[in-house]
Amino acid sequence: MRTTTLRVIAVTSALAIAAATPVASLAQSMDELAAAAEAEGTLSTIALPHSWCGYGDVIAGFKAKYPNITVNELNPDAGSADELEAVRANKDNTGPQAPDVLDVGFAFGPQAKEEGLTQPHKVATWDTIPDDAKDADGHWYGDYYGVLSFVVNTDLVENVPQDWEDLLKPEYxxxxxxxxxxxxxxxxxxxxxxxxxxxxxxxGQGSGEAGLEFFKELNEAGNFVPVIGKAGTIAQGATPIVIAWDYNGLAWRDTLAGNPPLEVVVPASGVVAGVYVQAISAYAPQPNAAKLWMEYLYSDEGQLGWLKGYCHPIRFNDLAQSGKIPQELLDALPPAEAYEAAVFPTLDQQGGNKDAVTGGWDSVVGANVQ
Structure with a gap:
């Protein structure tokens, strides 16, 4: 049986937690903030599929706690770049198409701040968020992480791939x-x-270039399918193997309930952990509802909601050390050993990789993924 201690050690070493900085006091008390948010009456989120990180239950929990706030869910399948574009496109729009809050990949947080697309807010639990996973001014802060894995339909795939080079085999x-x-x-x-x-x-740039060459070979071998993979495409057989975050694969496995059966494999090499970050739009039509949403997400309740969705919440260590994580939630995750080789890329490394991939995908791989 895995223990809390094992996972605390793994996460601590991976994130290299530094001493916490003093938390900025909330400009409003929680009661005042809740009242102001309820007066606004709406929260507009974007890119939050219900199967992603347990967001369906997290949103339901927020609604139950604040029944006077309607959650307007925009474009659940959007990517991080789409989220930033939604803020840019709607900066003069106070209507329902303007997102209040963002959940984007680590590298997109600083980009959004630099463009002036975010506003600062330090949640009450600010001190328990690792320093290297948050902006010092409160413009963005890590929320959860997972590792990239192979999600495999074992009805269609007899030999489940265990590493990246396996994916090049003719059988796939x-x-x-x-x-x-x-x-x-x-x-x-x-x-x-x-x-x-x-x-x-x-x-960094080197991994991006080497990764593009890998996907070029995968495409030329006829193994790559230029379709965005999800639970439905796996079940239909259109994408028998999908490279996705472990928490997405585990959620899809639960959703499909054995029809078809899925296996989620953390590859033997090239294990990358990705931290996502939260931010509030600088142009949020409902800024108080946005702040209240952040307070909920970084509360114990919100963090455990993500853990129920198979994500490691950013406050994992704090929750574990205070004995607040039920053992059954730990037991539902892949073994702690699967995460021991995980690489947590720095912002600079992610930026160099992102530039190489987004700039070179069309010319090197040439597959129009949609």
Whole structure:
């Protein structure tokens, strides 16, 4: 049986937690913030599929706690780049198409801040968020992480691949897909990085270039399917193998309930962990509802909601050390050993990789993923 201690050690070493910085006091008390948010009456989210990280239950929990706030869910299948574009496109729009909050890949947080697309807010639990997973000014902060894995329909795939090079085998013809467009989706961009690292590429531009060569070979071999993979495409047989975050694969497995059976495999090499971050739009039509949403997400209740969705919440260590994580939630995750070799790319490494992948996918791989 896995223990809390094992996972605390794994996460601590991976994130290299530094001493916490003093938390900025909330400008409003929670009661005042809740009243102001309820007066606004709406929260507009974007890119939050209900199967992603347990968001369906997390949103339901927020609604139950604040029944006077309607949650307007925009474009659940959007990628991180799409989220930033939604803020840009709606900065002069206070209507329902303007998102209040963002959940984007790590590299997209600083980009959004630099463009002036975010506003600062430090949640009450600010001190328990690792320093290297948050902006010092409160413009963005890590929320959860997972590792990239192979999600396999075992009704269609007899020999389940265990590492990246396996995917090039002829038996996987017309079988392998990404869970997003690598020109816009953080999940897909980091999948290319993982393949590149497995090939010996150095994290950053090198991993991006090596990963592009891998996917070029995969495409030329006839194994790559240019379809965005998800539970439905796996079940239909259109994408028998999907490269996706472990938490997405585990959620899809639960959703499909054995029809078909899925196996989620953390590859033997090129294990990349991806931290996602939260932010509030600088142009949020409902800024108080946005702040209240953040307070909920970073409360114990919100963090455990993500863990129920198979994501490691950013406050995992704090919750574990205070004995707040039920053992059954730990037991539902892959073994702690699967995460021991995980690489947590720095912002600079992610930025170099992202530039290589988004700039070179069309010319090197030439597959229009949609």
């Amino acid at each position: 013809a017309n079988s392998v897909a990404l869970a997003g467009d690598p020109r816009a989706s953080n999940q897909a961009i980091l999948a290319v990085m993982a393949a590149g690292l497995a090939r010996g590429g150095e994290a």
